[in-house]
Amino acid sequence: MEMKDLHEIAASARSAFYQISVSSADQRNTVLSALARLLTQNKDSIFAANQTDLDAAAAEDLAAPLLHRLTFGEEKLDQVVRGLHALADLPDPLNKTLSATEITEGLKLYRVSSPIGVIGVIFESRPDALIQISSLCIKSGNAVLLKGGREALHTNQVLCDLVSQALEDSGFSASTVQLLETREDVAQMLKEDTLIDLIIPRGSNSFVRYIMDNSRIPVLGHSDGICHVYVDSDADPETACRIVTDSKTQYVSVCNALETLLVHVDIAPVFLPELYRSLTEKNVEIRGDEQTAKIIPCVPATDKDWSSEYLDYILSIKIVSSLNDAIEHINRYGSHHTDCIVTNNSENASVFMNTVDSAGVYWNVSTRFADGFVYGLGAEVGIATGKLHARGPMGLEGLTTYKYKLIGSGQTMEEMKSGKRQYTHIPLQENCPL
Numbered sequence: 001m002e003m004k005d006l007h008e009i010a011a012s013a014r015s016a017f018y019q020i021s022v023s024s025a026d027q028r029n030t031v032l033s034a035l036a037r038l039l040t041q042n043k044d045s046i047f048a049a050n051q052t053d054l055d056a057a058a059a060e061d062l063a064a065p066l067l068h069r070l071t072f073g074e075e076k077l078d079q080v081v082r083g084l085h086a087l088a089d090l091p092d093p094l095n096k097t098l099s100a101t102e103i104t105e106g107l108k109l110y111r112v113s114s115p116i117g118v119i120g121v122i123f124e125s126r127p128d129a130l131i132q133i134s135s136l137c138i139k140s141g142n143a144v145l146l147k148g149g150r151e152a153l154h155t156n157q158v159l160c161d162l163v164s165q166a167l168e169d170s171g172f173s174a175s176t177v178q179l180l181e182t183r184e185d186v187a188q189m190l191k192e193d194t195l196i197d198l199i200i201p202r203g204s205n206s207f208v209r210y211i212m213d214n215s216r217i218p219v220l221g222h223s224d225g226i227c228h229v230y231v232d233s234d235a236d237p238e239t240a241c242r243i244v245t246d247s248k249t250q251y252v253s254v255c256n257a258l259e260t261l262l263v264h265v266d267i268a269p270v271f272l273p274e275l276y277r278s279l280t281e282k283n284v285e286i287r288g289d290e291q292t293a294k295i296i297p298c299v300p301a302t303d304k305d306w307s308s309e310y311l312d313y314i315l316s317i318k319i320v321s322s323l324n325d326a327i328e329h330i331n332r333y334g335s336h337h338t339d340c341i342v343t344n345n346s347e348n349a350s351v352f353m354n355t356v357d358s359a360g361v362y363w364n365v366s367t368r369f370a371d372g373f374v375y376g377l378g379a380e381v382g383i384a385t386g387k388l389h390a391r392g393p394m395g396l397e398g399l400t401t402y403k404y405k406l407i408g409s410g411q412t413m414e415e416m417k418s419g420k421r422q423y424t425h426i427p428l429q430e431n432c433p434l
Contacts, residue, residue: 006180006185006188006189006192007188007192007195009145009175009178009180010118010145010189010192010195010196011195012173012175012178013118013143013144013145013175013176013178013195013196014117014118014143014195015173015175016143016172016173016174016175016176017115017117017118017141017142017143017176019172019173019176020115020138020141020142020143020172020173020176021094021114021115021117021141021142022141023141023172025092025094027170027171027172028092028138028139028141029088029139030170031138031166031167031170031172032084032085032087032088032135032138032139032166033084033085033088034165034166034169034170035084035131035134035135035162035163035166036081036084036085038162038165038166039077039080039081039084039131039159039162040077040081042158042162043074043077045158046072046077046155046158046159046162047072047073049154049155049157049158050070050071050072050073050127050152050154050155052154053070053151053152053153053154053155054067054070054071056151057070057125057151062151063312065252065253065311065312065313066125066151066253066311068253069124069125069126069253069254070125070126070127070151070152070155072127072128072155076127076128079128080128080131080132083131083132083135083373083379084131084135086373087135087136087139087379087396088139090139090396093113093139093140093396093397093399093400094113094114094115094140094141094400095112095113095114095432096112096113097110097111097112097430097431097432098111098112098113098402099111099427100427100428100429100430100431100432101425101426101427101428102424102425102426102428103406103423103424103425104411104416104421104422104423104424105421105424106408106409106411107406107407107408107409107411108406108407108408108428109404109405109406109407110404110405110406110407110431110432111402111403111404111405112402112403112404112405112432113400113401113402114141114400114401114402114403115140115141115142115399115400115401116140116142116197116198116399116400116401117142117143117196117197117198118142118143118144118145118195118196118197118198119137119142119143119144119145119196119197119198119199119200119399120144120145120147120189120190120196120198120199120200120217121133121144121145121146121147121199121200121201121202121381121382122147122186122199122200122201122202122203122211123146123147123148123149123202123382124148124149124202124203125148125149125150125151125152126148126149126152127148127152127155127156127159129148129202130146130148130152130156130159130160130163130179131159131163132372132379132380132381133146133381134146134160134163134177135379136379136380136381136395136396136399137176137177137381137399138167138176138177139396140396140399140400142399143175143176143177144176144177144178145178145180145189145196146160146177146178146179146180147179147180147181147185147186147189148179153181156179157179157181160177160178160179163177164177187214190211190214190215190217191215192217193215193216193217196217197217197218198217198218198219198220199211199215199217199218199219199220200219200220200221200381200382200394201219201221202382203224204224204309205224205335208221220384220386220389220390220394221384221385221386224255224309224335224337225254225255225256225257225259225309225335225337225338225383225385226259226260226307226308226309226333226334226335226337227247227255227256227257227258227259227260227334227335227337227338227339227340227367227370228258228259228260228261228262228326228329228330228334228339228340229243229244229247229258229261229262229339229340229341229342229367230261230262230263230264230320230323230326230327230330230339230340230341230342230352231244231261231262231263231264231267231271231342231343232264232267232323232326232341232342232343232345232348233264233265233266233267233343234343234344234345234348235264235267235271235342235343235344236342236344237267237270237271237274238274239342239364240267240271240275240342241271241274241275241278243340243342243364243365243366244258244261244275244278244279244342245275245278245279245282246366246368247340247366247367247368248261248279248282248284248313248315249279249282249284249313250366250368251368252310252311252312252313253311253312254311254368255309255337255383256337256338256367256368256369256370256371256383257311257367257368258315258367259308259309259310259315259316260305260306260315260316260317260318260329260333260334261275261315261316261317261318262317262318262319262320262326262329262330263292263317263318263319263320264319264320264321264322264323264326265291265319265320265321268291268292268295268319269295272292272295272296272317273295273296275296276296276297279315282313283313284313284314284315285299285313285314285315286298286299286315286316286317287299287300287301287302287305287314287315287316287317288300288301288316288317288318289301289317289318289319291319292317292318292319298317301316301317301318306318306329306333307333309335323348323351323352326341326352327351327352327355327356330356330358331355331356331357334356334358335385336357336358336359336385336386337358337359337360337370337383337385338358338359338360338361338362338367338370338383339356339358339360339361339362339367340361340362340363340364340365340366340367341353341361341362341363341364342363342364343363343364349363349364358385359383359384359385359391359392360383360392370383370392370393371393372393372394372395374393375392375393375395377393377395377396377397379395380393380394380395381394381395381398381399382394384398389401405432405434407432407433407434
């Protein structure tokens with residue numbers, strides 16, 4: 001695709017944004033309902049396109065967990081349709097009065113939520129992500145340019161066509177959601193800093209860094225999920241075993257799956273044999289440090305394992321001598337995604353949750369709960385591991401910014417400077433009338 005074509009795509013997305021940004025919540029929800037209906041009506045076409053992608057991926061020996069992620073069948077369809085209805089039921093994220101202040105008599109300042117604009121999202125080969133991202137952008141009044149993984153190209157094309165149809169059937173421009181198909185498209189998109197407001201790349205740290213280094217557009221990175229569970233000396237072994245097994249094996253090819261387990265030295269002799277039985281039933285390969293190898297069979301872990309996102313049935317295990325050692329390890333090797341402590345000691349849990357520098361810190365619960373739908377956000381664009389604008393599962397609120405609306409009745413700065421008027425700066429409990 002030539003630069004001119006990509007520029008026109010971005011320009012059409014900008015025009016579409018100006019339309020959808022001023023629409024009502026009911027109008028935007030109509031699109032979501034229409035899309036849910038179209039997905040169900042056209043499921044055979046979706047499944048056929050997905051099978052084409054699966055056949056091509058299998059021919060290229062794509063790993064089994066990644067094939068599972070690529071699959072879009074009845075179960076995944078049901079999930080996305082339910083997600084669309086749940087998203088439509090959520091309150092409108094736009095035009096919410098976040099604060100109100102009387103500046104001086106008769107002059108009121110309102111901070112009001114508003115959409116970001118045109119967003120470029122680059123995501124992995126997971127077709128349901130296209131629906132989730134598209135629907136969140138529509139609900140939040142944004143336009144979006146999507147680039148999915150090449151393995152899911154045929155499925156994404158069919159899904160994006162249905163999104164376009166739902167938009168047009170509801171009176172919106174099909175340019176609100178557009179699909180990019182090549183790496184060249186992405187390279188050109190990164191240059192459109194006058195038309196695109198935000199880039200959201202989902203992938204490895206190196207990939208996110210590449211995007212940041214090659215664009216003047218603000219980048220909100222959603223990088224790899226090197227998630228940890230720390231089993232404290234005061235943990236209940238049975239509870240810890242259930243949490244670790246679920247965190248690792250419930251769905252291995254997602255960013256909130258467990259990759260490294262840290263175990264306190266005092267509980268390791270009791271806990272690890274029980275965990276070993278549970279994990280071997282799930283065919284998990286264990287890579288352990290020297291102390292772990294003295295307790296259960298395992299492959300010797302290397303330093304690289306502590307910073308690896310496997311997305312597979314592999315778990316690295318390290319035995320630590322203290323809570324502080326566990327925290328230090330997580331803050332050094334983790335990706336600031338989601339980390340959990342399993343313990344019956346509330347003081348230790350407090351120290352862990354306040355000191356671990358991650359978007360999600362959990363106590364006695366599976367890391368798999370790090371999800372926008374689970375949080376009640378109506379799905380997610382991704383999970384942000386940075387600290388600016390949005391952090392953790394990025395749902396509707398993360399896709400909004402705000403603007404200040406100042407409503408007066410003829411006040412001038414000269415009146416303020418001369419002392420004719422005085423600043424009052426009184427907090428108000430009222431919504432913006434406009």
